[in-house]
Amino acid sequence: MGNPKKIPYLDHTKCYGCKCCLFDCPVNAFDLIHPITKRGMRRTLPEFVRKEDCIGCGVCAKACPFDVIEMVDNPDYKAPAKKAAPAAAEGAAVAATAATADFDGDKEVKIYADNCRGCTMCAKACPVGAIKGEVKKPHEIAQDECIRCGACFETCKFNAIYQGDVLPEKPAPKKAAPAKAAAPAAAAAGAAAAGVELRTSANSEFDPDLAVRIFAEKCKGCTMCAKQCPAGAINGEVKKPHEIDQDACVRCGACFDTCKFGAIYQGDEVKGAGAPAADAAKAAAPAAAAGAAAAAPKKKPAPKKVEHAPLNRDFPLRIDPNACKACTMCARNCPEQCITGAPKTPHVINEELCSRCGTCWDVCKFNAIYNSDDPVPAYTGA
Numbered sequence: 001m002g003n004p005k006k007i008p009y010l011d012h013t014k015c016y017g018c019k020c021c022l023f024d025c026p027v028n029a030f031d032l033i034h035p036i037t038k039r040g041m042r043r044t045l046p047e048f049v050r051k052e053d054c055i056g057c058g059v060c061a062k063a064c065p066f067d068v069i070e071m072v073d074n075p076d077y078k079a080p081a082k083k084a085a086p087a088a089a090e091g092a093a094v095a096a097t098a099a100t101a102d103f104d105g106d107k108e109v110k111i112y113a114d115n116c117r118g119c120t121m122c123a124k125a126c127p128v129g130a131i132k133g134e135v136k137k138p139h140e141i142a143q144d145e146c147i148r149c150g151a152c153f154e155t156c157k158f159n160a161i162y163q164g165d166v167l168p169e170k171p172a173p174k175k176a177a178p179a180k181a182a183a184p185a186a187a188a189a190g191a192a193a194a195g196v197e198l199r200t201s202a203n204s205e206f207d208p209d210l211a212v213r214i215f216a217e218k219c220k221g222c223t224m225c226a227k228q229c230p231a232g233a234i235n236g237e238v239k240k241p242h243e244i245d246q247d248a249c250v251r252c253g254a255c256f257d258t259c260k261f262g263a264i265y266q267g268d269e270v271k272g273a274g275a276p277a278a279d280a281a282k283a284a285a286p287a288a289a290a291g292a293a294a295a296a297p298k299k300k301p302a303p304k305k306v307e308h309a310p311l312n313r314d315f316p317l318r319i320d321p322n323a324c325k326a327c328t329m330c331a332r333n334c335p336e337q338c339i340t341g342a343p344k345t346p347h348v349i350n351e352e353l354c355s356r357c358g359t360c361w362d363v364c365k366f367n368a369i370y371n372s373d374d375p376v377p378a379y380t381g382a
Contacts, residue, residue, distance in 0.1 A: 004056025321346030
């Protein structure tokens with residue numbers, strides 16, 4: 001049962017019905033209602049209906065593009081009973097972190113600067129923006145803004161976020177691995193030919209003391225690692241090998257756990273002869289195959305996002321059939337599902353259902369959606 005200090009209040013007189021709060025709520029505390037307007041039209045709007053499930057995280061308020069949701073005091077809030085601080089086996093008190101204790105919504109949440117790596121994961125997890133700090137520098141929690149939802153508490157991997165007065169223990173320094181004896185030239189050549197096994201998430205636990213790297217021959221350019229990196233340290237184009245900026249990397253392990261292709265590894269940089277056997281075989285493919293790949297027709301680059309004037313919600317959104325490429329992006333992203341049309345056929349917006357949230361306006365790359373009372377042009381295509 002939820003017992004948050006703050007709960008959302010939604011002002012329906014200002015709501016456009018985009019349902020962003022409903023889609024983003026992590027505990028499904030919202031549902032749809034269908035009020036009748038003064039003009040006799042039925043609207044579809046989100047409503048906060050399950051207070052018992054709410055955790056007071058404020059994600060709905062942050063997700064609302066129109067600022068119509070406000071976090072207010074919960075009149076039914078009951079402070080939980082105080083919990084005893086956990087104790088170590090020897091009887092000495094230990095810090096209450098995610099590794100040693102359950103989160104207590106009645107206690108302040110703090111960051112121990114000596115353990116903080118500045119990975120920004122806690123700041124990204126905080127739904128109210130109460131955690132601030134620069135990348136690779138200790139972060140701080142603004143206690144007057146913190147709603148004590150526990151998101152940062154569960155996110156931290158470095159024992160830096162705690163509750164109570166007992167400070168967390170500093171991580172013990174790792175001993176340097178013993179130097180390996182130099183292998184004979186013949187053995188080294190054999191290892192290079194056979195390939196080596198990289199330290200990836202498939203065979204190893206993440207070690208924040210080791211550098212994180214990308215093996216280019218295995219990288220598919222899916223961009224998943226770049227999207228997960230909280231420090232923006234991974235760069236690269238779609239379908240091309242990515243690279244990690246070692247100076248910007250905070251070694252949080254987000255990319256390490258995300259990669260599905262075994263391309264992200266830890267340890268010394270591996271190149272050429274150090275490639276895994278499968279990739280070494282690919283590197284030795286006949287020149288004819290490489291020539292054929294080079295001769296293959298190149299795909300056209302995706303159209304750039306169209307820059308347009310700010311959306312005016314006093315006017316409807318309409319689709320110019322002669323500019324529409326029928327890519328279905330607007331229909332797939334419409335929260336009201338009011339855009340219809342078959343592939344390769346101009347789409348149409350049902351203006352009675354449209355909430356004018358502007359989602360289609362933002363995703364259209366072909367300048368086919370316009371925002372005015374001008375009538376829809378006649379379709380001149382085949």
